[in-house]
Amino acid sequence: MAKLKRVVGIDPGITGAVMVMDENGGLQRALRTPILLVKGKKVYDLQLMREVLRGANYEADKEGGTVMVGIEKVHSLPRDGRVGAFRFGTGYGMWLGLLSGLFLPYKEVTPQRWQARMLAGYPRGEQTKTSAVVVSKGLWPHIPIQVKADWGMADAALIAEYTRREHRGEDI
DSSP states (O other): OOEEEEEEEEEOSTTOEEEEEETTSOEEEEEEOOEEEETTEEEEOHHHHHHHHHHHHHHHHHTTEEEEEEEEOOOOOTTSOHHHHHHHHHHHHHHHHHHHHTTOOEEEEOHHHHHHHHTTTSOOGGGHHHHHHHHHHHHOTTOOOOSGGGTHHHHHHHHHHHHHHHHTTOOO
């Protein structure tokens, strides 16, 4: 079996992000969820989403290894409006479709699982996002989180790290 060379973490919301790391947890690429503006509305940029995934797979293959993807397993909440919930589910489905279409192995990870491990000892609840930013900046000081709109990168990075540790059999 080929050795794991790349790990991808995906926070699938329109304000989410995607993170690519190497086998040792080094940041390779971090970006907000690829979107386009169409008639003033944000829509998922499927071509760029695909290229990010293909690029991670290409780099892993070039190094004689494989890629593993961790994607946050999401669901709508009672407070979500119908339009927002539908849009959120659409993005999640697009990511899953791309992963399946590109034959990339992936694991769906609930927020409760990755947050329990990666944010242990940090405030949760209303402070979960802030804690995720603090932890991710501690692990990757050069992660390009500069404004609140970048906070999805923190989640994507921590999902990737959770997936990497789980794949390695580390205590999770």
